[in-house]
Amino acid sequence: MTNQEKDIIIEVQHISKLYGMNRQDAARMMEAGKDKSEVFKKTGVSVALWDINLKIPRGKIFVIIGLSGSGKSTLVRCFNRLNRPTSGSILFEGRDLSSLSKRELLEFRRTKISMVFQSFGLMSHRDVLGNVAYGLEVKGISREERERKAMETISMVGLQGWEHQSCANLSGGMRQRVGIARALANDPEVLLMDEPFSALDPLVRKDMQFELLQLQRKLGKTVIFITHDIDEAFKLGDTVAIMRDGKIIQVDTPEEMSAHPADDYVSAFINSADKSKVVSVRNIMITPSAIVRTTDSLDHAIRVMSKNALSTVYVVDDQIKLVGILPIRDAIQARNAGSPMADVVHTDLQTTTPDALVADIMPMAAEAVYPIAVIGDDQQFKGIVTKASVLSSLI
Ligand SMILES: Nc1ncnc2c1ncn2[C@@H]1O[C@H](COP(=O)(O)OP(=O)(O)OP(=O)(O)O)[C@@H](O)[C@H]1O
Ligand SMILES: [Mg+2]
Missing domain, CATH: 3.10.580.10 (CBS-domain)
Structure with missing residues (x-):
């Protein structure tokens, strides 16, 4: 691997994801430059992703932003193979994800990549420690070792002292901290976060953004973060990719994107942001x-x-x-x-x-x-x- 390849943890090559029966006709229409809604009307096929190409740098925060239905969740779910693309490939550290056997895929999900969901997805009958340690338990790690590791990530997200509380007693912000601690307990290389803070109230959300930034800088994990919110995207993203109708419109640093928006759609998004948070001295x-x-x-x-x-x-x-x-x-x-x-x-x-x-x-x-x-x-x-x-x- 060259140095540049080592710095790219995930490479997305021409992936498309089409839902419906008549996918070949739909693909032909897309190739001919028709838009997603026209394709849907004619063929009944929903084009969730179309010809996506991305290089995701290691150890950075990569934000994907776009309106509802633009394909953000479909795309990140391809990164841990919860979704399989209709065509194209995804290379993780140079390895094609579609080539993984069932066993390799399990191993990949346990060691390389974790996901944090908007809805937290916690097990309410377990306490904080039980939730955070769950992934390690599944891996067959001894109780002592998994609790030690879980306590470490619990304190990383500021929840020490709460480990024996039931998740039902926690506020939204705290539940999402449990979600993050659980994802980190596996010590993955990549953290996928699909609108993790959208359900939180604005002040808690701001705190969580700030803490995520600090945590990411401390641990150096690759974070792929999905949001609707341009302020959040610009605050967190080292790189921001903006999606529309299943396509990537622009990939840039927040600063470059705000200085040189690729089109009116991007400008419209950016104009809703506070410029002082993207313009540097x-x-x-x-x-x-x-x-x-x-x-x-x-x-x-x-x-x-x-x-x-x-x-x-x-x-x-x-x-x-x-x-x-x-x-x-x-x-x-x-x-x-x-x-x-x-x-x-x-x-x-x-x-x-x-x-x-x-x-x-x-x-x-x-x-x-x-x-x-x-x-x-x-x-x-x-x-x-x-x-x-x-x-x-x-x-
Ligand atoms: N299982 C499915 N069957 C049919 N169409 C689907 C399916 N999953 C997603 N889609 C379509 O794919 C497109 C992209 O959906 P996706 O959920 O990825 O968007 P999103 O950007 O995550 O939206 P949101 O911000 O609302 O979460 C939408 O048009 C959606 O209707
Ligand atoms: Mg989504």
Whole structure:
């Protein structure tokens, strides 16, 4: 395997899924460019998926979004072979899923892939521990070992202390934590999540999204997450695929998708999202019109400010690392008093990084006296974000 192939955990090649008798006629009509509803009217065949191609990166969150009926569930159910595609293939770590024998398929589901459902799917006669340990029990793992492992994932999702409660006593958010703990107990490589948070109330849902992000980053699992909600998709997705009528319309990062929507359908979806959650600081920062160095004289700094009609100037060292900001009033006073620049440079600046989201810096921008300084990985001064640029990015 090449390195690139190792980074792709699932590869979907030309899969289609048609429901109904007259599938060949339906496929011919689809090939001729007819749309799904026309095909259904003429042939009675429902085209759930049509010619899907995807490469799903390992260790990332891959979100699939689309309106109801667009084929999201049909597609993810192909990943653990709950559905078999009518044509095309799915490679999991290079291996064609259709080639798995019954035994291999069982083994695959027990070790490689787990699913979290919208409806939680918990067993109400078992307590939290019993539900989480169930998959391990089926695998034939000893009681001691499975309970140890189950307790570990129970605490990962923040449910320690609840392990002996009946699932019937838990709130929706907690039940879904049990669902996640159960899916993780097998230590799968891929977690399939089909609208796992849709049944939760909005505040609990936000908490769960945040916790899923943290958990995924900690464990490095590949998560394939389905949602209707563009805010959720953009918050969670490293990559977002948008579906319509059984086809993939666009696969991109949230940022690219919002900057360059493939068509009106994608734009319509995106316009319902809060832009501050997808636009990063990199896109709104500006370069300061002037900088001075710590080694420059105050006279020089004052001249630079006057020439550029600035009331402040940024001060950097010889590596272009930001030292602070110098207001002209303080510079003049210090020059008149014969003090060095270092005495009057304000070093307590608000800073951020190019990758931060506008939403993250909004509270800071509202409070900040000076523009927020953007500092790169290499500690270099990259630019500034003004209150005005934060506000105008939201339009
Ligand atoms: N067993 C089936 N028999 C016939 N048609 C089906 C079957 N399962 C799915 N479909 C059709 O396939 C299409 C895609 O359905 P799917 O459930 O994958 O959509 P979805 O995007 O998950 O929708 P939702 O957001 O409502 O869950 C729909 O038109 C649906 O009616
Ligand atoms: Mg669905």
